[in-house]
Amino acid sequence: MRILGVTEDSRFLAGGRIAFIKLMKALAYAGNSVTILSSIGATLGVVDPQPARIIRINVTQARIVGPLLYMFKLFFHLPRQIPQAEIILVNSGYTVYIVALLGRLFRRKVVVLQHDVLGLEYLQSIASTTSRKYTSVLRWITIYTPLRIVDGVLCISDSTMRRLRGMGYSGPAYVVGNVVG
């Protein structure tokens, strides 16, 4: 199977991003042809994606500006990569919307890797400043609303799948776990 993986990155190292690259690596070990599209960020040099291939888009690491620039650049990179893939796996995050829309345009199935499922109320409660409260709303919308238009979800645990179902997601979902080590 030819798989395109899409994930965000930032200056902070997050378990979910490491897990995504390791999953893509596991898919490559399983005999699939895997390409990952990501930005410059903290996972660079931390996880070796081989035998998967990785393309890192150069964007600033600044908060808000970095993600916006990455999303803008994805509009140019995705149309080149999507036609070469049979299926697209996108890491849960702000890129899901763009990938889901372009995936539909190119008639490719789009699957989301879902990590933790956090409610909006919870995200609001841990936001320390007003601007963070606003960005948490934006983040929640960009992560969870596009699940309505994707073709399936891979969950890292039963707990994630249960919470996803609790939020109203009724599409195909599978628990695959995470690579440890």
Add this chain to the structure above:
Amino acid sequence: MRVISVSRLEPSKRPYDFLAVAQRVCAKRGPVEFVWVGDGTMRMKVVEEAKKMGLDMVRFVGRLSEDKKNLLLHQSDVYVSTSESEGFALTLGEAFLAELPVVVYDLPVYNEIYNDFPLKVKMFDVNEFSEKVSLALDKPDWLRTRVIQAKRFVEQNYSYQSVGRRATQALNEILKLS
């Protein structure tokens, strides 16, 4: 002796609880090094708080490469996570691979992923957390046995091969759906 945690410094990871546990364990047992690996938006505030609390034995080493992190895990005695929400908790598995006992808050997800291998603590009870860390530092035989079983469990269920196989099967099934 060293207690380690690997996580982003974010509110949901409850780094202040980590400081409270460090304070209690050191008050009871004398100097034990507490190391937090990982960076985040709370770093400045948490480092400042540790200074205010006079916790000289607590170190925030920031982000490390996988190799350095794994080396530090192997050089530690106990792994802790004060996180209040997790989807999987990858680092617990890494701690088990390094043969460390693990102390965590009692989140349902840990049972699903790691069975009863971690030592679990009632949510936000830093006193019980400190007691369990102290117990783990004593390394009783039953806990050593449990850690070895946990290591085998992680190797069998969360290797590249087993996850790659499950994910390939799932993607193939999604591709077949009309």
